[in-house]
Amino acid sequence: MSPTLQLIAPAKLNLFLHITGRRSDGYHTLQTLFQLLDWGDSMSFTANTSGELHLDMAGRPLPDGDNLILRAARLLQRDGLGANIHCHKRIPIGGGLGGGSSNAATTLLALNHLWQLGLSQLQLQSLGTTLGADVPVFVGGHSAWAEGIGEQLAPVDLPTRWYLVIKPACQVHTGEIFCDSQLTRDTPPITMAAVFQGTSHNDCEAVVVRRYPEVGAALQWLGQYAPARLTGTGACIFAAFNTEAEASKIAADVPEAWQRFIARGVNVSPTLTALA
């Protein structure tokens, strides 16, 4: 029997997100700070020689052709290589938490390991970019400053904070926000030092709040207690706290209609730690 590899595919937050331009292929250039979390989807992988891939989404199926886990696995699969993959989703879909990208990155890392393909991190990141702009940071497995479309990464060590994340009862499609004519696309590039001094925002926030008033209501609610911000293109919003206890106190009062969770920010992803 081949061994089963059990991994957490972590969620991420965009601590800020500035859109600095648009490339000729329509993709937007941005600056962002990716904070990885110690919380995410549980995935397990068993390799075999059946030549087939089986994916069990634990009762939350997505259309097969669309599933980033299978798309990632197919990028690595060679004749005679097979795998059984199980994914228990916790990360809300359309939340701006990078769930699909994280699943794809974890699949690339796990199957590269189990199938003994010997691909480097750079090779996996470059394959991952074809699946989604957020895949490379999860393959790198380190909280990071990012530019380009999110694939030019510089690892950073961020202070330990606890994040209260709230998901209003809506899903946001990333493409729809990047297509909006009112999106600010010309924020001047800034330095990391300016971000750490507090000069940053999320350019998607105004568009998301206009299209999804419930996100605005959640920002207002959480903003009573701490500075609150959108992650990625939403729908989730978050605030940072110095201790888990402070975050828990506010979490207990979150209106029932909204999902919530508390997670610790980590510099190294739980996937990378497990594979080390």
Ligand SMILES: C[C@](O)(CO)[C@H](O)COP(=O)(O)OP(=O)(O)OC[C@H]1O[C@@H](n2ccc(N)nc2=O)[C@H](O)[C@@H]1O
């Ligand atoms: C907003 C972020 O979450 C920030 O971390 C990411 O940039 C989004 O990454 P993602 O969800 O992996 O997005 P993708 O699946 O690559 O892209 C979805 C769609 O969003 C638009 N898109 C995405 C990323 C980007 N930098 N510019 C874009 O214009 C494109 O129309 C693309 O077709």
Ligand SMILES: Nc1ncnc2c1ncn2[C@@H]1O[C@H](COP(=O)(O)OP(=O)(O)OP(=O)(O)O)[C@@H](O)[C@H]1O
């Ligand atoms: N394994 C997967 N997990 C989640 N979504 C998936 C997966 N495979 C494909 N998708 C599709 O990817 C799309 C985006 O899902 P995801 O949850 O990653 O978005 P998001 O939370 O907005 O992330 P991001 O911050 O990267 O924009 C959805 O339309 C979903 O159907």
